[in-house]
Each structure stands twice: as structure tokens, then as C-alpha cells.
Amino acid sequence: MKLRLLSVFMLLSVAVIAQQKTPPSTADIIKEATKIAGKENKKVFLIFHASWCGWCHQMDTAMNSASCKPLFDKSYVVRHVVVKESPAHKAEENSGGEALMATYGAAQSGIPYWIIFDKNGKAIADSQVRPEGADIHTTGKNTGCPASKEEVAYFEKVLKATSNLKESEIATIAARFRQIGERMNSH
DSSP states (O other): OOHHHHHHHHHHHHHHHHHHOOOOOOHHHHHHHHHHHHTOOOEEEEEETTTTTTHHHHHHHHHHHHHHHHHHHHEEEEEEOOOSGGGGGGGGGTTTTTHHHHTTTTTTTSSSSEEEETTTTTEEESEOOOOOOOOTTTTTOOOOOOOOOOHHHHHHHHHHHHOOOOOHHHHHHHHHHHHHHHHHHHH
């Protein structure tokens, strides 16, 4: 009887382990997204985040709001990379995420951190404000989830440079992100 119970327990354990999937690598996420971006003539908007990150959730909520989601979908293939997770969620991280952040001068950066790639996989913008003339590999100040006046202004500049969005559409996105800052300042 004990042997039979042990066998059933082991089979159930193997089934549970088999059900758990390893998250895709960051390279695989970018490869899949750039393939779609190439077909749809869009850019890739890659967001580095973690389950514990309140600012990451604020950014996702804003980007997926009724006023913003269609605008982002019009110009970008949006994907997420899980990094800097808590020990309980470490298995959810996408391999290569933190190394990619380091490549772009963001090893010590907070999250959310985002990079925009062209349809060929070349990084063309990110969430770091850098001195004029500095390349994308230079460390700058991370805007993360744009909320302050300066951060939203930088976000607008990036959206203008990397999308086909109209001024009025960018203004809609900016207004939604400014609401985050206003909410934070009212508390």
C-alpha cells in the first residue's frame, strides 16, 4: 500500500514539474517581437519589470488603458521581460534580461526600464535621459514609468521619434501618464 501511494505521489510530482514551463529567454522574446514588427512595420517596445514593482504596474495600467492601448498597438509590438524578481518569483525571470539591461548602461537602473527596437532588432531609444550626443550605451537617468513633467516630456519626445503617432495621439498618451504623477503628488 505504501509503495502504491509513493508511486502515485511520484507520478503526480512529475506531472506538476512537467507542467511548469521555463520562461522564454530575453533573446527569444526579442526575436519573436521583431519578427512581428517586421511584418507589421512597427517597433518593439520592450519593458523590463517584476511582479513586486508598483511603478511597473502603473506603467502597464496606463499603456493598457482604453485611451492608450490602441495607440501603442498601432506603432509597437509591446513585450515584457521579467528581471530583478523576489526570491519567491525568481523562476519567472527571463534569462538574459539583466545582461541586456547592462549592455545599455542600465545595470544599476531601477524598473520599469524600457528599450525600443526597430524592426531589425536595433535599439533606437530607451528610458534613460542622457546628455546630448551620448549614445544609447551610455548610462543616464531612468525615467521608468513617466510621471513627472520632465519624464512625460521625455516620453513624448521618444514617442515622436519612434512612432507614426499624430501629435494629438501622443498628447493623449502624455495626459494619461501625467495622471500618474498627479495621483502620486496628491497622496
